[in-house]
C-alpha cells in the first residue's frame with residue numbers, strides 16, 4: 282500500500298467523519314465486553330456523563346489554570362475528594378496524563394528528596410517484580426536504578442527480602458494496591474514499616490485499584506489497609522481513566538501533604554517567554570480528562586461506585602468459579618479486586634489464548650507463571666457464561682492440536 286500523502290485539498294467534514302467511522306468499525310467491539318484490557322466500561326449512563334463533560338472542556342488548557350478557573354477548581358476538588366477517600370485530608374498533588382506519568386513524577390519526587398538531603402551518586406528504587414513497568418520506564422528516564430525483589434509464592438511483595446535489599450542509595454520503596462498481574466494487594470503496612478525504618482519514600486501504586494478497593498468491604502476479601510492510613514505512605518497514584526470511568530488521559534498523583542508535592546514541581550526562571558512553573562511532565566494539559574473525572578465522581582458518589590464495583594467483583598468471582606470448574610484450568614491466586622489470572626496444568630496457555638482470540642476476545646498472556654490475564658469491568662457481568670463456554674471450546678481445540686502456540690506479550694507497540 283502506498284503511504285498516505287498530505288492531503289492537497291480539504292474535503293467536507295461529513296465525508297471525513299464517514300471515513301473515520303469506517304476505520305473505527307474495524308476496532309474491537311469493546312461495548313460488547315470482548316476486551317479484557319485497555320477499556321474500563323462502567324455502564325452507558327456513566328459513559329454518557331463522562332463524554333458530555335469531556336466534550337464541554339475539549340478546548341481548555343490546564344497549563345493556564347489562572348485563565349481556566351474551572352480547571353483549577355476541578356483539580357483542587359479531585360485532589361481533596363480523593364485525598365479524603367484515601368485517608369489524607371491534607372493531600373496535595375495534581376492530575377496527570379496517566380498512571381505512567383504519575384509514577385514518573387513519584388520517582389522524580391523520591392529522587393529529588395534523597396538528593397535534597399545531600400545524597401550524591403547513584404539513586405535506587407526498590408520494587409516487587411510485580412510492580413508496573415512504568416517504574417522501569419521512569420527510572421530509565423530519570424537515571425535511577427531499579428532493584429527488583431522477587432515476590433513470595435502468593436504473588437505479593439516479600440517484605441523480608443525487600444528489607445534486606447535496602448541500601449544507602451535507596452530513595453524509594455513501592456507497593457501495589459493491587460498489582461496488575463494477579464490483582465492482589467501487597468502488604469502495605471509491613472512495607473510501610475521498612476520505609477519508616479530507613480526513611481524511604483513509600484509510593485503505593487493504586488493506579489488500577491484506587492477506585493475499586495475503597496468500595497469493597499475489606500472483610501469480604503481480606504484487603505489490608507492499603508492507603509495513607511499507613512503512616513509511612515508518602516504518595517499514591519490512582520487512575521480515573523481506569524475504574525474511575527473517566528475518558529482516557531487522566532491519573533492522579535497524590536502526596537500526603539504540600540511538602541511532598543513540592544518535590545514534584547519544576548520551575549525555570551529567566552526564560553524570555555515568562556516565568557514557567559509546572560508540577561507535571563507535560564506542558565499544555567488537556568482540561569477534558571480531568572473534567573470528565575470530576576463529573577463521573579460527582580455523578581456516581583460512593584454509592585454509585587459501590588454498585589459498579591460490586592458488579593465487577595461479582596463478575597470476577599463468577600469467572601474464577603467458571604474457569605476453575607473446567608478440567609485443566611485453575612486460578613493460582615484468589616483475586617482481591619477485579620483483576621484475574623488463570624493458568625492451566627494441561628494445556629499450553631498460549632494456544633488456549635489463541636483459541637480465545639479466534640473467538641473474538643482481546644486478552645493477554647503473562648508470566649511467569651504463564652497465565653491469561655483478565656481485567657474485569659462491570660459490563661463483563663453480561664458475558665461470563667459466554668467466556669467460559671468459549672474457553673472450554675478453545676481448550677478442546679488446543680487438546681486436538683488445532684491451535685498453534687501464540688505469543689506472550691500483552692502490550693506491544695505495533
Ligand SMILES: *Cc1c(COP(=O)(O)O)cnc(C)c1O
Pocket residue numbers: 378379380381382384413415457459460461486487488489520532
Ligand atoms: C495501568 C497501570 C499503570 C500505568 O498506567 P497508564 O495509565 O497505562 O500509564 C501503573 N500501575 C498499574 C498497577 C496499572 O494497572
